[in-house]
Amino acid sequence: MDFFEQQDVARRNSRVLVLLFLAAVCLLILLTNALVAAFLFFGQDYNIYSGSREGFGGFLSYFTWARFGSIGLAVTATVALVVFVKWIQLSTGGKVVAESMGGTRILPQTRDTAERRCLNVVEEMALAANMPVPPVYVMNEERGINAFAAGITPADAVVAVTRGTIEQLKRHELQGVIAHEFSHILNGDMRLNIRLAAMLKGITFIGDVGHILLRSSNRTRTGASARKGGEGSLSLLGLALWILGWLGGLAAGFIKAAISRQKEFLADAGAVQYTRSADGIGDALKVIGGYIPGTLVHAARAAEMSHIFFGQIEHHLWQVFATHPPLQDRIRRIDKDWDGHYIDRKPRQYAQQPRSPGSGEVGVGRAAVVAAAMASMGASEPSDQPQVDADFGPPPEQLEQETATREEIPLVFVRHSHDPLGAQALVFCLMINAEEDIRQSQLQLITEAGVTGLAELTNTLQPGVHELGAPRRLPLLEMCLPALKAMSAKQYRLFKNTLMGLIRADRRTELHEWCLFQLTRHYLDPEFVQVRSSRARHRKLQKVALPIRVVLSILAREGSGDTDTVFRQAADELGFPTMQIMPREQASVAAFSKAVHELADCYPLLKPRLLKAMSMAAAADGKLNAAEREIIASMAAVMDCPVPGDLRVPV
Secondary structure (H helix, E strand, O other): OOHHHHHHHHHHHHHHHHHHHHHHHHHHHHHHHHHHHHHHHHHHOEEOOOEEOOHHHHHHOOOOHHHHHHHHHHHHHHHHHHHHHHHHHHOOOHHHHHHHOOOEEOOOOOOOHHHHHHHHHHHHHHHHHOOOOOOEEEEOOOOOOOEEEEOOOHHHOEEEEEHHHHHHOOHHHHHHHHHHHHHHHHOOHHHHHHHHHHHHHHHHHHHHHHHHHHHHHHHOOOOHHHHOOHHHHHHHHHHHHHHHHHHHHHHHHHHHHHHHHHHHHHHHHHHHHHHOOOHHHHHHHHHHHHOOOOOOOOOOOOOOOHHHEOOOOOOOOOHHHOOOOOHHHHHHHHOOOOOOOOOOOOOOOOOOOOOOOOOOOOOOOOHHHHHHHHHOOOOOOOOOOOOOOHHHOOOHHHHHHHHHHHHOOOHHHHHHHOOHHHHHHHHHHHHOOOOHHHHHHHHHHHHHOOOOOHHHHHHHHHHHHHHHOHHHHHHHHHHHHHHHOOOOHHHHHHHHHHHHHHHHOOOOOOHHHHHHHHHHHHHHHHHHOOOOOOOOOEOOHHHHHHHHHHHHHHHHHHOOOOHHHHHHHHHHHOOOOOOOOOOHHHOOHHHHHHHHHHHOOEOOOOHHHHHHHHHHHHOOOOOOOHHHHHHHHHHHHHOOOOOOHHHHOOO
């Protein structure tokens, strides 16, 4: 199954979730009414010696439509408010979820060997999945082997791993676990997970209120209320609400488990797809089975979000409430010939080294960095990292060299891309104009930003970046984006404003500048600001015929193939046989920007058709040039959908 088919499945699962949630709320309303009726009945119409004068009929008399409606409205409003607050809290980005679990951001310049290995694996899986590299968090206090992905869209997604995961798994096993989490991201599971967590919090909130009342009554045993027996009533009310919440929790646990288990099988299959091997995810599961801590997680909020984890975080007596399938079932779906034996691995510890100097706040005390950049152009730094065996992967320096070779980018640029200051400088270099007077005004803008050493570093790196040429612009930008997420919100605003100033310095916006800026903004904005999700309001491509005509016209003219052939092929693929290419003067960058944002409001199942048609047309001549790749990649970013798999075809 592809991503968009799974998005449609996720929406259907969401509708089922809504129905189950509504059923749980209705049951909660009914039980609350029964509780109120019981309080009134036993308090007013019942004698412990003689019983009730009217029996069961007297009890039913307290179920009035007016009271039922009032209680129902109160319960519904309370649940809705809790769901809304929880949704707002969780939808601010995956980093909120990761930090609430005790996760710590792994900085690109970390000197911890296990962390560096994890970052490299995440970069590899992002490349295999054709998506931006997400930030990585580590839960340092957790020795169990577990991981999760969180966020609303691929742009604000994060991957979190436990310390046990990065220290106990071999490289191919870690690849399997990370690929599993990438599968969750691309299958659209993250939004469903956030929605599920918010809804279930609404169901269990009444139990939380009851628990608070019980604790309050235990702490306040003095005063007038206690003498009058008010304390007993408060305790009784708290107990009753706690019981209601417990029943709601059972319903919530059942809903969560029923939806979560099937997603895990699909994500395991996705891990096999991205790693091109069943050994990674299969061996990781076998290691977990033979590892004493297993997948247990002890973070305070882990139980609330248990459905987002790679493995079961706690033991359950009944499988019906388990959020994950049995370990044996997951292994046998991957390895049908499994003999039933788990992998017994001795604990392995990585040496945790201090972070490199200057790895803290971006832009502070960076003069030394500039000097180092000037001295290191084309040179390699000696490694002080300990060597690791082949099973656990090569040293980080070797992986950096492999990245430089694969992407055809100098090693010094690869290393600077892992540092927030260096990443800023490299992105600025992509926007520096070749004309000397404009170039000097752009460097002055960077100087006025007030970040120590940034202008000097940009000036030093710019000639080398310019020599790379257009084909390497997109890979270099993608390489820099993860480090830029390490900036503070204030630093990001300054970076973004400076970037816009560089684009406007020559009083015109080139198409490649627009594309690179959109890629940067759509990847970084969710980390620092609240962004509006696209609205799915266009059900048919005929509703967006004009925006399609604009983007196809520009793509055809920017491509390396025959203009009319490229346009005609894409238009026919999308069902517009009579569409004509737009005149050049009407197909401006401004018109292109407006058209792409309009297409972002198409229904998810329409978006792959658009990107697939453009990719096929652009590659009709057997290659994709830099402009075509940037156009398609920026459109995919704005439309919040994965990049087509053939986008990385060599130029």
